[in-house]
Amino acid sequence: MIAAAAPIRAKRVLPGFTLSLGTTLLYLTVVILIPVLALILKGAEIGPARFWAIVTAPRAVAAFQVTITAAVIATVFNAVYGLLMAWVLVRYEFPGKRLLDALMDIPFALPTAVAGLSLTALFSANGWIGAWLEPQGISVVYTIWGIALAMAFTSVPFVVRTVQPVLEDLDPAYEQAARTLGASEVTIFTRVIFPQILPAWLAGCTIAFARSLGEFGAIVFIAGNLPMKTEIAALLAFIRLEEFDYNGASAIALVLLVFALVLLFVSNRLQAWAMRHKGV
């Protein structure tokens, strides 16, 4: 019989676990958790009845509708355009490719207010593009289309930059295999390539949508901000704050937060489903 030896403590291979985790948790708490908690507590403070009254007030409902509708339009556009853009940047070689690749980050780098101002200038009735669209009866500025445009502009890199690396890493042998098996180019894309970039694409679209819901700076310049018509939820919360109506502001913000969380949850489920083959 072997006497029971003292238990051996497994040593961690990487040092600094406690310190790095501690720092991360502290940061997470201060920057994300506490503000979110404060928001929830602030919202809870006002009681369910008043909360409900605030968020179902006609002006608030209209703001939510405008925000979500515009975000859906922007995300659908970005889903298609972002995928195409990532495809072009990965699959083809052409002069100016690196420049185009760098340009893709401009919406990240540009102050959103600047983006909003320049979009307004372009699409207003006497702007370069607006002057051409207006006679066709299409007005962008001060309508929901303007809001969607601003949202699309600020969130498209999310789709491109999540799809691009996955597409780059895709082994060309998959396509070659499909080709030797007789698949047409369209079939190769729909049945071999797209299913493999689907999780990344879904993730990119979700972040783009969440970003669109919360976008503020770019939109306020182009939207016109007419209550009940082109007033977005984030702006309404801001207005409530300026009126020192903290409860109203946090109630609206809380609804946006819930939207974002539900969205992230749904997106995670979809991604898990799309990656079901990765598990063992």
Place this chain on the structure above:
Amino acid sequence: MTIAISSLTKSFGPTHVLRGIDLGIEAGELVALLGPSGSGKTTLLKIIAGLDWPDAGALAVDGQDWLALPAQKRRIGFVFQSYALFPHMTVRDNIAFGLTVRPRAERPGKSVIAARVDQLLGLLQIPHLADRFPTQLSGGQRQRVALGRALAIEPSVLLLDEPFGALDAAIRRDLRRWLREVHEATKSTTIFVTHDQEEAFEMADRVVVMGEGRIEQIGTADQIHDHPASPFVARFMGAVVELPVALRAGRVEAAGLDASALERRAMADGPARLFLRPDAIALEPDAASPWVLSHKASNGAVIRATLRREDGTELPVDLLRHSAPEVTLGAAYRLRPLTGAVFSAEGAAQSGGPSPLPLLKEHRK
């Protein structure tokens, strides 16, 4: 399907990958393309598959010009080195892929496809894996699925790129025998690429040895082994011992060399180079020989001995531990090669450089 390849050339920028390939393959043959990396064997395979295109030359299969056909239309089965199984599809869907992507008019019915897949799963001995995803399979199982996917379309030609490269030795051996059996059963013309001579010789009807974009020799294992066509083939086949010798009346001569076991060559007198395999050299004690045993180590079955000459030249000799006579360190030995290849000095010297290798015919009586 008979394949006729003529004067195929291909360059990637300044690098000549194929320098004029002429090769004919009979219907139902199992052929190995054997060569070190960079010899152009995979490029040749990809050109046959339609995944790469030559700069010049012709490729005809049963008289049809394949260079005018896209890969989709060639109906080939290609097994990739990395298998390239579609990760988001089950084993069943992977194997059925080639059938399900056919145009509606040619596509077999669902039940026909299912029956075909079941039949292949049986042939591959993996029916229990039908509903797994590729990530849940071992290397050998993936290899089988990849082969099943290629066979499902009843290919005119089956092409395999380093089919067993990523597998360990035991599984390799099993799969080799099994692939040979599959070939017997399907009788499809098969070409596979490998850098492993054992694999090539064990499986293939004919072996095509390639080096630096050229075909160096075509033949069976014994032919290539006994009559290497060039110094390149000799070296590649393991004849790494290279001795400068003199040819006199068809016999090779050098100090400390007893070439009596070698046949006479119908070659002109003069300097030549003798290529020997370390395991085809016997040692005989001879105090007059310049070769002295300087080192020996046993791996259990084989004694690796090193012989050294006064000028510092060393050569390796492998002796079977149980059958070869005992050797002692510091003693002088005469080399008695059992087989060997002789090439004229110019040819052997040329082969070392970047210049193209002349296909030297070895002359034997």
